[in-house]
Amino acid sequence: MRRSGRDPGLQPERTRLAWRRTTLACTVAAVLAARAALRGGSPLAGALLCALCLSVWLAFLAFAHRRIRALSASAPRLLAPRLALAATACTVALALCAAALVL
């Protein structure tokens, strides 16, 4: 394995951009969630769900930021399964919030 210089395939950069795209997708879902929560029936439940979605979004942002920083190393390490699990959990949490809002 090579240790120095630039990877001609720009793999770390592409992976970083993939994380950014995923963060963007998460932002869109979170914005739709906030809109649904604030337009719903009861204001208290709406505010709670909105806060929940916001914290899920912030958590995803933090995970993505951590990984993006780790990817600037010259030979990045394997994505930690815990981080992958956390990102998956954020997605599932948004889906559960959505189900709560729809029902």
Next chain:
Amino acid sequence: MIDLRQSVRLWFAPARISEQGETPDYRFSLANERTFLAWLRTALALVGGGFAVDQFLPGLRSGWRLGLALALLAAGVLCALRAINHWVRCERAMRRGEDLPVSRFPALMSVVVAAVAVAMVVVVVGGWAG
């Protein structure tokens, strides 16, 4: 089923992946990571679609709206869980030098998305969209 249980255990035990086989070229792992992220984006898009059906089709009969939204949300959850499971299995296969796992999931997801799309068409053509 046993395989699934082993994979689920690997989700929670980061050290176990590194214990197996040899470390592949990091570029292969990064490609695997991007595939994982692409599936996660698909899952997020499905969740977003669930929200969109609920919010932007207010004229739809509540039964149809609820059914379509829940179908999209369930597909999103499945897609996210499958994303991490496939990532773990690919990583393990690369370390052990085995073939990459094959999967019926993409075909299944296509069928579900097609079914939702057909349902939408039926709703619009049938005039239930209000």
